[in-house]
Amino acid sequence: MSTSLRNNGAFVFSLAAAVLLTTGLGLALLWAPEDADQGPSQRIFYIHVPVALTAYLCFGWAAWKAFRLLWKRDERADLESYTAVHMGVIFGLLTLITGSIWAKISWGVWWTWSERQLVLFLILFLFYSAYFMLRYSTEPGPRRARSSAVYALFGAVLLPVSFLAIRLAEQLLHPAPLFNRDGPQMSASMFITFCVCLAAMVTLAAALYLIELTGKRADASLRELREHLA
Amino acid sequence: MSTGEKYLAAAYLVLFAAVLLYVVLIALKLARIERELAELARIAKERAGG
Amino acid sequence: MSGYLTDVAALARKDLVVELRSRDTVPAMLLFVVGALVVFHFALSEDSSRLAAAGMLWIALLFTALLALVRAFVAERDEAVIDGLLLAPCDRSAIWLGKTLSVFAFLALAEAVALPAFALFYDPVSWELIAGVALANVGIAAVGTLLGAMAAAARARELLLPLLFMPLAIPIVVGGVGATLAEDPSRYLGFLALYDAIFAILSWASFEYVVTE
Numbered sequence: 001m002s003t004s005l006r007n008n009g010a011f012v013f014s015l016a017a018a019v020l021l022t023t024g025l026g027l028a029l030l031w032a033p034e035d036a037d038q039g040p041s042q043r044i045f046y047i048h049v050p051v052a053l054t055a056y057l058c059f060g061w062a063a064w065k066a067f068r069l070l071w072k073r074d075e076r077a078d079l080e081s082y083t084a085v086h087m088g089v090i091f092g093l094l095t096l097i098t099g100s101i102w103a104k105i106s107w108g109v110w111w112t113w114s115e116r117q118l119v120l121f122l123i124l125f126l127f128y129s130a131y132f133m134l135r136y137s138t139e140p141g142p143r144r145a146r147s148s149a150v151y152a153l154f155g156a157v158l159l160p161v162s163f164l165a166i167r168l169a170e171q172l173l174h175p176a177p178l179f180n181r182d183g184p185q186m187s188a189s190m191f192i193t194f195c196v197c198l199a200a201m202v203t204l205a206a207a208l209y210l211i212e213l214t215g216k217r218a219d220a221s222l223r224e225l226r227e228h229l230a
Numbered sequence: 231m232s233t234g235e236k237y238l239a240a241a242y243l244v245l246f247a248a249v250l251l252y253v254v255l256i257a258l259k260l261a262r263i264e265r266e267l268a269e270l271a272r273i274a275k276e277r278a279g280g
Numbered sequence: 281m282s283g284y285l286t287d288v289a290a291l292a293r294k295d296l297v298v299e300l301r302s303r304d305t306v307p308a309m310l311l312f313v314v315g316a317l318v319v320f321h322f323a324l325s326e327d328s329s330r331l332a333a334a335g336m337l338w339i340a341l342l343f344t345a346l347l348a349l350v351r352a353f354v355a356e357r358d359e360a361v362i363d364g365l366l367l368a369p370c371d372r373s374a375i376w377l378g379k380t381l382s383v384f385a386f387l388a389l390a391e392a393v394a395l396p397a398f399a400l401f402y403d404p405v406s407w408e409l410i411a412g413v414a415l416a417n418v419g420i421a422a423v424g425t426l427l428g429a430m431a432a433a434a435r436a437r438e439l440l441l442p443l444l445f446m447p448l449a450i451p452i453v454v455g456g457v458g459a460t461l462a463e464d465p466s467r468y469l470g471f472l473a474l475y476d477a478i479f480a481i482l483s484w485a486s487f488e489y490v491v492t493e
Contacts, residue, residue, distance in 0.1 A: 025242065041234035044241045051245070070489055094248055101241045105234055127447035134444060137434040146489040147430045151444070157482060158448060161475060165451035168458055168471055208252060215259050222266050229273050 010214065013207035020200035027193040041105040046193055048098040050201040051091050052117060056159070058088030058205060059124065063156030066149035078145035079220065081152050082135065083213045087205050089128050095121050116166050123162050127155055287370040291378025296385060298355060305351045309344050309390040314397050316340040321401065333402040334409075334460040338453050341394065341413065342420075346442050348386045349424040352379060353432040362432075366491065376425055376487035380480075383421040391417070408469070412459030415472035416452050419479055423448050426483040429490050451475050 028046035035042035062084035069077035099118045100110050113119060131151055138144040186194065231239075299305055320336040356362040365375050391413055399405045427444045431437040455475060458468030 029242075039234050040232065041238050043238055047241060047245055070486070090248065090252070094245060097244050098241045101237050101244070105237045123447050123450055130440075130443040130447065133440055134430065134434065137436050137440055139433075141493075143433055143490075143493055146492075147433065150426070150486040150490055151430065153486065154448065154479075154482065157478060158451075161451050161478065164471065165454040168468065169454045204249075211256060215256065215263070218263050219259075222263060222270070225270055226266075229270060229277070 010207055010210035013203050013210060017200060017204040017207045020196060020203055024193070024197035024200040027196055032190050032193040033187060038106070041102075044098060044102050044105070046197045047201075048095065048102055049194070050198040051098060052095040052121070053198060054201040054205045055088050055091035055095055055121070055124075057202060058084050058091060058209070059128070059152075059155055059159065061209075062088060062152045066152035069145060069149045070153070075142075075145070078148065079216050080213060081149060083209055083216055085128055085131055085152060085155075086212060087209050089125065089132075090208075091201075091205060092121050092125050092128070096125065114170065116163070116170070119166050120159070120163055123166075124155070124159065127158060131155070284371060284374055287374040288377045288381065291365075291370075291375060292381040292385075295379065295382035299382075299386070304354075305348055306386055306389050309347050309386065310393050312347055313340050313344040313390050313394040316343065317394070317397055317401055330403050331461060333398075335457055337394075337398050337402075338456045338460070341391065341416070341456075342449055342453065344390050344394070345387055345417075345420045345424060346445065348383055348390070349420075349428045349445065350438050350441050352383055352425060352428045353437075357432045357437075362491065372488035372491060373484050375491070376429070376484060379428075380421045380425045380483075383425055384417050387417045387421060388414075406460070408465040409460045411469055412456045412465070412472060415459075415469060415476060416456045418476040419452050419472065420449070422476065422480040422483045426487055426490060429487065448479075 024046070028043050032043065032046070034040060062081045065077040065081035065084060068074045069081060096118065099115065099121070103112050103115060103118065104110050111118070131148065134151055135144065135148055138147065317337070317340055320333075320340065324332055324336065353362070356365070366372070395405050395410065395413065424441075424445060427441060427448070431441040431444060434440045452472065452475060455468045455472035459465040459472065462468055
């Protein structure tokens with residue numbers, strides 16, 4: 001019963017993601033007004049920022065599941081937290097790539113240390129890649145589950161601390177106020193497009209999360225079955 | 231197509247490629263699970279038969 | 281409460297006595313940090329600024345700390361001391377606090393040589409730098425001890441620990457370099473203190489989950 005419900009969740013989210021993603025990208029490319037300063041390339045905003053927010057959401061979800069594992073001793077939360085980190089890293093990598101493209105358009109370079117969100121994602125990417133190393137090099141079991149959970153929780157705390165650190169580092173290197181990308185306020189149609197794209201990315205992440213979780217659970221069940229049969 | 235438009239297209243293609251890559255990875259995983267499951271089913275059948 | 285502190289003191293003393301007898305870690309740290317400062321002279325160009333020298337000092341301190349952290353749980357794992365410690369009737373977090381204190385002591389010893397060497401080779405040492413180093417030590421020891429216990433269960437722990445530790449050390453480097461160079465070091469020192477408080481509490485609370493089977 002619960003399995004079929006889970007798969008239904010993946011089905012519903014996949015369907016919603018398909019509809020929202022097509023609508024969102026259509027709105028972003030065809031309907032949203034062209035930015036007066038940046039021209040057509042400003043439309044990267046509609047995927048870069050939603051992808052980044054979705055990655056934060058995934059890391060937050062991973063920390064929440066890690067907290068459940070430690071606090072409520074909910075053993076299923078281990079795989080859930082792991083899958084959420086997995087999704088977060090995928091979306092984080094996409095943020096780095098799209099952000100890099102945006103930096104190339106805006107400043108003519110593929111990387112700039114003055115873009116806070118990109119630097120933050122680089123740190124997070126390093127951090128969560130180490131999470132994978134931790135998982136791969138430790139024997140499976142409750143201790144690995146708890147160590148991974150503690151590390152995932154550290155990630156949620158490191159995020160705001162790193163953000164603060166990046167701002168402080170910037171002030172040391174460039175005391176002048178920095179170029180602010182927020183620029184002018186969004187118009188209503190831009191904001192609607194952005195919201196649709198954000199919803200699309202979140203549902204896409206949720207669908208992928210549920211599919212990946214089903215796969216990882218199937219893997220775990222298979223391993224258990226193999227041990228019983230061997 | 232202006233340079234800006236080219237970069238814009240590249241960014242959207244990256245997203246598209248990522249989703250497709252994910253489909254490939256899931257397909258590979260599914261194939262592996264199917265293979266392992268078939269093997270386990272064969273072992274279970276042998277147990278039941280012999 | 282006094283029982284808890286007695287446990288912590290006993291555990292920290294145990295590490296210091298072991299180090300005093302074997303002299304495994306601290307001499308290696310001293311040699312490493314001085315060696316690193318010498319290497320940096322050749323890596324930096326002759327007219328490089330004091331900005332670069334201060335940054336190099338912090339990198340040297342960070343990597344020296346990694347030496348201590350990798351060594352911190354060697355005896356616990358190889359000679360199964362950790363099993364005995366876990367059976368002892370003390371709070372698990374006392375193990376963390378004792379280990380953190382001993383790591384802090386090792387770091388302080390290494391820096392007692394590194395900072396005069398830095399002053400001799402490069403730049404005079406300011407009070408802000410000393411305060412920054414002291415605050416950074418707290419964070420490094422607190423987080424590093426927890427991660428060291430985490431990595432001790434892994435196969436390639438000497439490889440794993442630096443990977444786990446480096447992203448978490450970036451804010452420490454920011455705070456430390458800022459405290460060394462900024463016109464107004466107080467905000468960077470405050471940031472280091474904030475980092476210490478947050479991560480010390482988190483490590484203290486989560487250590488038990490990481491060491492128990």
